[in-house]
Amino acid sequence: MVGGIFPVFNKQNHVNASFEKEPPEVTCKGFDMRAFRWTQVMIFAINEINSDGTLLPNITLGYRIFDSCASPTNTLRAALTLLSEENGDKYTAQCQSPISALIAESGSSQSLALAGTFGPFNLPMVSYFSTCACLSDKSKYPTFFRTIPSDYHQAKALAFLVKRFGWEWIGTLQSDNDYGRNGLSAFITEVKKLGVCIAFTGTVLRTYPQSKILEVVEMIKMSTVRVILAFVPEGDLYPVMKEIVRQNITGLQWIASEAWITAARPSTPEMFTSFAGTIGFSVRKMAIPKLQNFLTNISLYSNPGAAFFGSFWETLVTATLRKVKFVDEFGETVFFDSNGDLPPSYDIINWQLRHGEVPKAVCSEVCPVGTRRAPIKGRPSCCFDCVPCADGTITNHSALDCTPCPEEYWSNEERSSCVLKYIEVLSFKDTLGIILTAVSLFGASLTLATTVIFLVFRHTPLVRANNAELSALLLLSLLLCFLCPLTFIVEPTAWSCMLRHTAFGVTFALCISCVLGKTLVVITAFRATLPGATKFGPVQQRIIVYSCTGIQVLICILWLSIAPPYPQIRHNNRKIIVECNTGSDTAFYAVLGYIGFLAGICLVVAFLARKLPDNFNEAKFITFSMLVFCAVWITFIPAYVSSPGKYTVAVEIFAILSSAFGLLGCIFAPKCYIIIFHPEKNTRKHIMGKVPRSI
Numbered sequence: 001m002v003g004g005i006f007p008v009f010n011k012q013n014h015v016n017a018s019f020e021k022e023p024p025e026v027t028c029k030g031f032d033m034r035a036f037r038w039t040q041v042m043i044f045a046i047n048e049i050n051s052d053g054t055l056l057p058n059i060t061l062g063y064r065i066f067d068s069c070a071s072p073t074n075t076l077r078a079a080l081t082l083l084s085e086e087n088g089d090k091y092t093a094q095c096q097s098p099i100s101a102l103i104a105e106s107g108s109s110q111s112l113a114l115a116g117t118f119g120p121f122n123l124p125m126v127s128y129f130s131t132c133a134c135l136s137d138k139s140k141y142p143t144f145f146r147t148i149p150s151d152y153h154q155a156k157a158l159a160f161l162v163k164r165f166g167w168e169w170i171g172t173l174q175s176d177n178d179y180g181r182n183g184l185s186a187f188i189t190e191v192k193k194l195g196v197c198i199a200f201t202g203t204v205l206r207t208y209p210q211s212k213i214l215e216v217v218e219m220i221k222m223s224t225v226r227v228i229l230a231f232v233p234e235g236d237l238y239p240v241m242k243e244i245v246r247q248n249i250t251g252l253q254w255i256a257s258e259a260w261i262t263a264a265r266p267s268t269p270e271m272f273t274s275f276a277g278t279i280g281f282s283v284r285k286m287a288i289p290k291l292q293n294f295l296t297n298i299s300l301y302s303n304p305g306a307a308f309f310g311s312f313w314e315t316l317v318t319a320t321l322r323k324v325k326f327v328d329e330f331g332e333t334v335f336f337d338s339n340g341d342l343p344p345s346y347d348i349i350n351w352q353l354r355h356g357e358v359p360k361a362v363c364s365e366v367c368p369v370g371t372r373r374a375p376i377k378g379r380p381s382c383c384f385d386c387v388p389c390a391d392g393t394i395t396n397h398s399a400l401d402c403t404p405c406p407e408e409y410w411s412n413e414e415r416s417s418c419v420l421k422y423i424e425v426l427s428f429k430d431t432l433g434i435i436l437t438a439v440s441l442f443g444a445s446l447t448l449a450t451t452v453i454f455l456v457f458r459h460t461p462l463v464r465a466n467n468a469e470l471s472a473l474l475l476l477s478l479l480l481c482f483l484c485p486l487t488f489i490v491e492p493t494a495w496s497c498m499l500r501h502t503a504f505g506v507t508f509a510l511c512i513s514c515v516l517g518k519t520l521v522v523i524t525a526f527r528a529t530l531p532g533a534t535k536f537g538p539v540q541q542r543i544i545v546y547s548c549t550g551i552q553v554l555i556c557i558l559w560l561s562i563a564p565p566y567p568q569i570r571h572n573n574r575k576i577i578v579e580c581n582t583g584s585d586t587a588f589y590a591v592l593g594y595i596g597f598l599a600g601i602c603l604v605v606a607f608l609a610r611k612l613p614d615n616f617n618e619a620k621f622i623t624f625s626m627l628v629f630c631a632v633w634i635t636f637i638p639a640y641v642s643s644p645g646k647y648t649v650a651v652e653i654f655a656i657l658s659s660a661f662g663l664l665g666c667i668f669a670p671k672c673y674i675i676i677f678h679p680e681k682n683t684r685k686h687i688m689g690k691v692p693r694s695i
Helices: 033-051 072-083 108-121 151-164 178-193 210-222 234-246 291-296 311-316 431-456 468-483 485-489 494-527 538-562 585-608 619-642 646-677 684-688
Strands: 002-006 009-012 028-031 063-067 101-103 125-127 144-146 169-175 197-204 227-231 253-256 278-283 325-327 333-335 346-351 371-375 384-388 409-411 418-420 422-424 566-572 575-581
Touching: 002 033, 002 072, 033 063, 033 291, 063 072, 072 108, 108 125, 108 144, 108 178, 151 178, 151 227, 151 253, 151 278, 151 346, 169 178, 169 210, 169 234, 178 197, 178 227, 197 210, 197 234, 210 234, 431 468, 431 485, 431 646, 468 485, 468 494, 468 538, 468 646, 485 494, 485 646, 494 538, 494 566, 494 575, 494 585, 494 619, 494 646, 538 585, 575 646, 585 619, 619 646
Parallel strands: 002 063, 002 101, 101 125, 125 144, 169 197, 169 227, 227 253, 253 278, 422 575
Antiparallel strands: 009 028, 278 346, 325 333, 371 384, 409 418, 566 575
8 A cells, every 4th residue: 555645726725723622624715726636646656556567566555635724733633633544535445554665745844744753663655745954864754755956956957047047136035935935045055156145035825914915025026136046846836926927017027936937837828928037947858648638537436556564664665666667668877866955957948039149147238348246235245335456457358356466567647558658757858848047047147248248248347357367166056056956857867867866966066165265355355454464365265166076076076976866767656767866865965964063154154244344244145145055955955855756856956046147147147147137336446435235
């Protein structure tokens, strides 16, 4: 005798147990043609076995079939009824022997209830539709077998299907039972490995009130997902399907589990509009010979025969099942693996109405070129914002994050490719370089013009009273100061870097030394009229100028010997800066400091001589020139340190030119003005007169 349990009616009527009287019998509703067909297939199979004398010689199979109402409780009640030999079944053979095997059940939760209860009693069970991977655990369910693949394989196949179509943002539905929970859990585990994000998970069941069904449908409507996986049996999904059709929700791509992909309801005309886009895996199937005739000639009075299994079969039947292996009429090898599962085999079903392309399922669109993904706090990894790449980094169509450019390259404006950095160097072709060159040559020209004026009018009292040797040295040093910036504008090389800094230091030391000499000449000239005063003659002047300049020369020689300036290449964002490194910052600031020291002495001496008689008061102009000189170089240092790239050199050139123009304008411009425009004042009488005038 073989027992069979099928969900012929798929929903149990609600019963209120008052505990005041005997509860009523369980009644069910919702006649399921699909489950009814399963019962007939079982009867057909038993008849075929009984009619073939080679399969079970001298043994006839009988059957008893009960309805489970798709409820684990009723399934267990039906199984206990089968074992207790009670009547009341829908289909029965004439013999009333206890069952030796059980064909049950379609739902995984129902099968779990049976397998956990009857496994310890070695009662073999064969399920025809329970796919939960949990039933493969032979330590818990040693006598459970099934003729349908485990969901372990289906979960992997569905995950691959989602990845194949590029769907990264999907919703899911599960039934509130072992089938739905275990199947969806396995699927989510697989898709997370592939980078797919789950927007929501709705839970449904055929016995849920309408309010819970509406909550799930509202969740679907409010979400941005366009692809939904439903790991739900047909009966549990049907209430949701009806509500989706009622609210005319269309345009969704559905992914179906094997439990409803081939069911009749979704393919009906009223359902097809909302479920026209459906894809999933179904259990492979094919026409069974003679079954159609059997189904069309069903007779409730047919006698399927009876049989009795002895103790031997009770022990060994679980082992004719572990070892069974045969080729059926279709050439398929039928056997059970070590877990009691049939080897997996699916057909793929794809319902489409008029889709011309694979529907998209993403939370956020692919970031455009030049941007990267930025996670959104509190959202899954598939949801992101696209933010521009930082300077110096790029992305292409396939990259997920920005990639830094090589050192010699920089990102373009679109952040789509790396371009060569441009070389920044102050040169004669550069606009700033041209301007500074022009100013430098203009200053040199003014110096030469001043020299010519002094040469032409060298016999006039004003020029003769101005100490010709010191004036000539000062004009020469100023000419070199104006030409010195040209060494800063040429391309940095080892020689040009050493030349520019040493030439600058020596020429300015010479220039300030000459100014210091002229200041001392003014003071001694006044003191020469006093009794016992010594004269500051040409020898003393040369000693002052050459010794002060010589100290600077010595500093520069030490600089070049220990750590000379050298050219260097520095990478900075979009450009490559070619510049001169000072080599030793200490030596560089020592050169500047020495020039400042000389200028400070000169300023103090000139300031002390500012109240001398006007005929000899050149000290006023020297004082003013030193104030200009010191102001320029005091502001130079912070500007030099903070200026980027070629502007560092430009600041240094500007300081050189400004201080040179200050000295030329303050010391020589007043004299040239008198010589050219007021020759009547260029007389010995005026110079030696009592009218106070500047010279």
